[in-house]
Amino acid sequence: MSRSAEAYYDSLAQSTPPTPSEPVTFESIGIRRPIVKALAAAFPNVQSPTPMQQRFIPALLSGKDVLLKDETGSGKSFGLVLALLNKERQRAVRTRSGALKPQITSLVIVPHRDLAYQFMHWIERIVNSPTVQAPPSLASLAQVVVRDGGSHLKQLPILQQEPPHILIGTPQALLDIHNEQPDALSLTSLSTVVVDEVDYLVDSMPIKDKNKTHFKSFLKAKRKLERHPSATKQLLDIIYARRKQLAEQENYEGSKAFHQRRYSPPSPQLVMSSATLRRHLDLFLFRQSGWLQKDNLAKCKIPFRKRSQNALPSPEATEGEIDGLGGSGILHSALVVTLSGRIKNIEGAIAIERKAVASGDEAITPENIFGGETNSEDVDIVNEANTEPVEVVDTDAKTRPPFNPTALEAIATAFALDVPSVALLVLPASAPVQRVVEELRAIGVNAQGLDLLAADKGRAHLLRGGDTVEAEPTLLVSTLATTRGLDLPHLTHVFILGIPEGPKMTGRTIDAYLHIAGRVGRFGRGGRVVSVVESTRDEDDDDAVVPVDEAAKMVRIFREAGVRPVIFEHFD
Ligand SMILES: Nc1ncnc2c1ncn2[C@@H]1O[C@H](COP(=O)(O)OP(=O)(O)OP(=O)(O)O)[C@@H](O)[C@H]1O
Structure with a gap:
């Protein structure tokens, strides 16, 4: 991304929220007009960005790492798709013939096959919108890699021949591809890595008090977890090996390593999202993983609202009040x-008052x-x-x-x-x-x-x-x-x-x-x-x-x- 574009998105991310009289639109938070038009035609219900989308989309477009937490069904994944579609196509590398060849821009890691296809369906709908004239081929825009009886490895030549703008995959399938052909995913030259449902994909242990009775079994479980990292952890360790190394060095050497980090080649921005993020995972990601750039990180989170007993609905509450x-x-x-x-x-x-949902006059019991x-x-x-x-x-x-x-x-x-x-x-x-x-x-x-x-x-x-x-x-x-x-x-x-x-x-x-x-x-x-x-x-x-x-x-x-x-x- 050019410096001016980065500065522009950064200013959007930093800007104070607009006053209520100023409607916030997808365009005003940095989504390009053709995408906004295609979005309006494909998803007429999606008219303006949610408050959280207003925060995280500009942050993502400015190149920051993002830690995103909001309620289920609040539009996190959908907003991520829009932001990724909006990103500039990743730096092209020169082939031997001198032609410019595009590379994978963004890698999206999801926990299961169906979620990968959901991302794909959203992209397909936007691209196939009638407002998009001469749409690019879907394969050039997005591809899915999931383990389906080993068929994912057959996708290798397609990936290499036509690297998509966005690659969506399950962790083990991606790791298999990387192990088979390390260049295929161009992991270190990606622009963005998104981990959706991060608390499902990256496991961590709650911190235990050493004086508690089960401390020994806790240590055993922790060691086991460290010996057998999940496929997502392995992938992130590969992608962010340099960041990790510098973060560890910084712990020992302080400012010298800090300067080294500042001037080392850029690594892909990391975006992690979920509706739930336990404190121990938050601490692991932030303090121990070494994957995040702490000084270039946007934490876009709403706290989990655990209501007190008093805040629970009264026994007389009606359906609408729950x-x-x-x-x-x-x-x-x-x-x-x-x-x-x-x-x-x-x-x-x-008991609450409730309108019957089942249709028909006859009582069903x-x-x-x-x-x-x-x-x-x-x-x-x-x-x-x-x-x-x-x-x-x-x-x-x-x-x-x-x-x-x-x-x-x-x-x-x-x-x-x-x-x-x-x-x-x-x-x-x-x-x-x-x-x-x-x-x-x-x-x-x-x-x-x-x-x-x-x-x-x-x-x-x-x-x-x-x-x-x-x-x-x-x-x-x-x-x-x-x-x-x-x-x-x-x-x-x-x-x-x-x-x-x-x-x-x-x-x-x-x-x-x-x-x-x-x-x-x-x-x-x-x-x-x-x-x-x-x-x-x-x-x-x-x-x-x-x-x-x-x-x-x-x-x-x-x-x-x-x-x-x-x-x-x-x-x-
Ligand atoms: N700005 C918007 N306006 C209206 N609808 C939206 C908007 N953004 C997303 N949606 C709709 O909200 C629904 C939920 O979106 P999405 O799956 O992204 O939520 P999520 O926060 O990722 O949920 P989960 O935590 O369960 O993964 C989708 O049907 C999507 O079309």
Whole structure:
């Protein structure tokens, strides 16, 4: 970037926020006019930058490192895409023939394949906007590298022949490519590196007091983490090897190393983003990693607003008054499946006034759906409505169901009663998605695996706006590992099976809950989050000693996250 451009963006980043009478536009924060026009045509709902986009986009365009933290669904990833599209194409290198060859400008590291494709879809939509005349080829603008049965290595020649402006990839796929052909990613001459969902990709340990009893096991776990760094850590260590070395030197040699750092060749700016950033990770990134330029860093963060108990909604609150996480109007509920097979609301849930979401005059009750034993005739009738042919589940040939059937039944009932259009079910990280889809279909739910590569399924959900109502409500099924950061605009409900990141309760558990819940309530929309957990408590014997059960953990998650659960009306 030229010095004058850098100074211009820097002045935008430094400038005092405009007064309310001065409308802030994407152009006024440095996005070029053709991109703004294409954006307006492709995403008519995106009219002006959010306050956080107003802060981080100019900072990114000025070449600063950026640490970005804002609520789920607040437009962080989308704003990053706009800023990256806006960047000047990276310095071209002279080939032997003397021609100028473009290089990869920005590398975006994301935790899973579907998020990579989401970035790609956004770029594709902007580029294919009718306002863009003679659009560049999509491959020259952006490419995705993900591990799909080893096919990512076949992409090497394409990457080398036509390096994209923006390369989006999952960490292991990128590392594989780098190990195979170190020049292919031109890692050290990139202009920008973005790590989205950084707290998922870079692990760190909470700081422990040496006098505490578990200090030895903490040290052991810490050493293990250091011996086996995540693929993202390895990549960042490669890209920022020089920065790291100088940062370490600076610790010992002070100002001499500081001057060396100032005059050493530029390294790519680093942008890291997430809705949750625990203090120990913040400290690790800032003090220990050596990746960031501390004196050229914009920290664009809103603090996590953990509300005090008093700030929680009163029992008399109505739906509109509930200020949920990740946006206003999210309702959080939890259904508990007891040892005796009952399904009931979690202890402490409050009742609120609520408009019925399910359509139709006839009252729908759990009994109407699962009144007695579900027999095969019932299943066939309901399945007729499914748009997809259903693979018949031969239960005899199958092993034991991976989940408590009553828990799946609770989800099916809640889905039938409350979901008007599209809901998401999030399973634990390594759960068998297809198997659960089959089990749900067998009990009449129009379930589909969330697959953003299949044009007729998940991808369609991703690309459509938020106002379409499905002819038949759909339940998209995914896992914790594949939902981080996904934007499904017309989702109204999220169901969570079990304790996220369980069974141990740590800060990551709370963060995982916040991220899953954050798939609804995006950009000020409402939504509902329903967890379904099992209880191991004996209802007939209050004094029986039992191991800490999922229901008790769920109560703790709500408490730590500052959420008061509300009663899911259709259950006890
Ligand atoms: N300035 C804007 N005005 C209106 N809508 C916007 C704006 N910026 C982004 N959006 C919309 O907000 C939604 C959420 O965006 P995005 O996925 O970037 O959020 P996020 O903060 O990255 O969420 P998460 O933390 O869950 O990853 C998208 O549907 C996007 O179209």
